[in-house]
Amino acid sequence: MQINDKFLRVTESDRESILEALSNLKLSGTSKTVGNYEKALANFFSAKYAIAISSGTAAIHACLVALGISDDDEILLPATAPIMTGFPIIFQRAKPVFVDTNGKNFGFDIQDLKRKVTSKTKAIICVPMWGYPFDYKDLLQFSKNYGVSLIEDAAEAHNTEYNGKKIGSLGDFGCFSTHDRKLLATGEGGFILTNNPKYYKKIKSFINYSGMDGKAIGTNYKLSTLQAAIGLSRIKQMDWQVKMRRQNAMKILSGINSNKVSELPFPVSSKLNYQSLLLNFNLPSKKTARIISKLFKMGIPSDVVKYDYKPMYHYPIFRKWAIGCPNTEKLVKSFTTIPVHPGIDDKAIEYIIKSINLIVKDYD
Numbered sequence: 001m002q003i004n005d006k007f008l009r010v011t012e013s014d015r016e017s018i019l020e021a022l023s024n025l026k027l028s029g030t031s032k033t034v035g036n037y038e039k040a041l042a043n044f045f046s047a048k049y050a051i052a053i054s055s056g057t058a059a060i061h062a063c064l065v066a067l068g069i070s071d072d073d074e075i076l077l078p079a080t081a082p083i084m085t086g087f088p089i090i091f092q093r094a095k096p097v098f099v100d101t102n103g104k105n106f107g108f109d110i111q112d113l114k115r116k117v118t119s120k121t122k123a124i125i126c127v128p129m130w131g132y133p134f135d136y137k138d139l140l141q142f143s144k145n146y147g148v149s150l151i152e153d154a155a156e157a158h159n160t161e162y163n164g165k166k167i168g169s170l171g172d173f174g175c176f177s178t179h180d181r182k183l184l185a186t187g188e189g190g191f192i193l194t195n196n197p198k199y200y201k202k203i204k205s206f207i208n209y210s211g212m213d214g215k216a217i218g219t220n221y222k223l224s225t226l227q228a229a230i231g232l233s234r235i236k237q238m239d240w241q242v243k244m245r246r247q248n249a250m251k252i253l254s255g256i257n258s259n260k261v262s263e264l265p266f267p268v269s270s271k272l273n274y275q276s277l278l279l280n281f282n283l284p285s286k287k288t289a290r291i292i293s294k295l296f297k298m299g300i301p302s303d304v305v306k307y308d309y310k311p312m313y314h315y316p317i318f319r320k321w322a323i324g325c326p327n328t329e330k331l332v333k334s335f336t337t338i339p340v341h342p343g344i345d346d347k348a349i350e351y352i353i354k355s356i357n358l359i360v361k362d363y364d
């Protein structure tokens with residue numbers, strides 16, 4: 001059986017929303033539909049402002065520009081993030097400073113954060129991978145105490161909650177992607193949340209050629225109307241998505257019979273979106289790698305295998321900023337991702353459980 005790692009579905013509501021957008025004729029990034037999409041996003045995530053943008057990568061870039069990041073500024077980020085989180089830092093000729101994780105999940109080791117902050121540090125980017133949150137308390141306190149802005153790369157954490165608040169609304173900026181693989185999907189696209197009117201104006205201007213008066217450098221990162229129309233329709237499906245994903249995740253977790261396998265830990269005060277279910281293997285990393293690769297061959301996809309998941313500083317472009325992150329090195333080799341999207345039916349769930357139990361037994 002081959003389990004699909006993507007959930008691609010077009011509903012009648014999507015079609016209606018596109019037809020309505022088309023009937024307004026204007027299809028560029030400054031239409032009424034885009035404005036309505038931004039209002040709906042701000043409302044859903046309880047943020048003052050939402051800005052629709054062409055991708056998650058563009059979203060991070062625009063936030064760095066809004067903060068005035070330039071040559072030699074330092075940005076703190078987790079080495080567990082994908083390279084798309086790091087690219088915008090290099091674009092602005094700033095320096096990525098990799099901070100170790102706490103050893104349990106994708107949260108920072110706060111002591112390492114304190115060791116690595118300098119007078120050049122301008123921002124922190126935190127990244128709840130696959131929608132798994134971490135303790136924000138110390139992070140928010142750190143950001144405040146040191147006067148360093150917090151950008152949440154929430155590209156995988158749509159509708160994950162922490163202490164009753166949506167991830168992406170806790171820092172100075174929340175950056176989201178709406179690529180087909182994400183929980184709110186418009187094909188390509190993204191959005192930014194902020195409560196700060198100054199940042200809002202700056203980003204709105206930057207992504208629209210900085211006002212076209214030629215006084216400041218700008219670009220075109222606007223989201224087109226048809227994508228906004230799909231987003232408008234699919235915001236309404238986000239709660240349903242999370243409900244289905246959680247149900248599937250719980251079924252799989254309760255079917256696993258090995259005490260060597262458990263879910264990746266997260267704060268009790270949070271509510272996951274289950275972008276994926278993350279299974280931790282309490283086994284040596286070589287055994288874990290063999291298990292994941294066997295499951296992959298049996299048709300159970302893993303982002304860890306598919307994207308050759310590793311700390312960002314192992315990629316050639318980032319190698320010159322490599323720095324020891326022992327917890328991160330261990331963490332990336334300790335888990336796998338399991339798809340739990342609404343397209344996974346009970347037969348698939350049974351197959352996933354059976355396969356995991358069968359393979360893990362051999363290595364136990």
Ligand SMILES: *Cc1c(COP(=O)(O)O)cnc(C)c1O
Binds near residue numbers: 054081084179
């Ligand atoms: C998908 C993703 C991005 C990039 O988003 P795009 O829309 O593909 O540019 C950035 N960060 C994380 C954590 C992501 O998952």
